[in-house]
Amino acid sequence: MKKTLFAAGASMLVLLGAGGAIAAADNAGRPGKPVGDQTRAQLVQQLDERFAKLDTNRDGKITPEERAAAGKARADERFAALDKDGNGSLSRAEFDARRGEPGGHRGGGERGWHRGGHGHHGLGRGMMDTDKDGTVTKAEFQARALARFDRMDTDHNGVVTPAERQAHWTAMKANRPQRPRA
Secondary structure, three states: OHHHHHHHHHHHHHOHHHHHHHHHHHOOOOOOOOOOOEEHHHHHHHHHHHHHHHOOOOOOEEOHHHHHHHHHHHHHHHHHHHOOOOOOOOOHHHHHHHHHOOOOOOOOOOOOOOOOOOOOOOOHHHOOOOOOOOOEEHHHHHHHHHHHHHHHOOOOOOEEOHHHHHHHHHHHHHHOOOOOOO
C-alpha cells in the first residue's frame, strides 16, 4: 500500500524531468541546472535530448501513453532509490530521509507539474500541447523554454548569464500575485 501511494504521488512529479530541461535556463543553483552562462544552442540540445527520451516510438510526438510510461518509470526509479532496504515499502525513516536527498521534500511542497499555474513547466494538462491535439510535438516541447530563454537574454547575445537569470526570477517574484495568508 505504501509503495502504491508513494508511486502515485511520485508520478505527479515525474514529468518534472521533462520540465527540467525546459526550466534549465532559469534554475540557478539547483542540482543539474546551469549556474553559469548558458547558450541558446545548449538549451536546444538539452531539449532535443529530453524530447528523444520521451518520444519512445520516435514518431516526432509525445503521446499521453508515452508521458504515462515515462511517469511510471520515473516513479519506480524514485521509489527504488528511497527503499534503502529493498523490501518494497518505505519505512517512516526511509520516507523522512528523502529530505536530505536531491529532489526530496523541501518543505512547503514539491515543485510539481500541477502547481497552480506558477512556474508550470510540465507536459500535463495541455500546457505544452498548444494545438490541443493530444500530443506534444518537438516544436511545442521547445517553444516555452526558448521563449523564456529569449526573455531572459536581455542583451540578445544568445547567452543567458547568471545575472540575467536572477533578474528574470526577481521580476517574476515581484509580479506574482500574493496569496492571502490564513
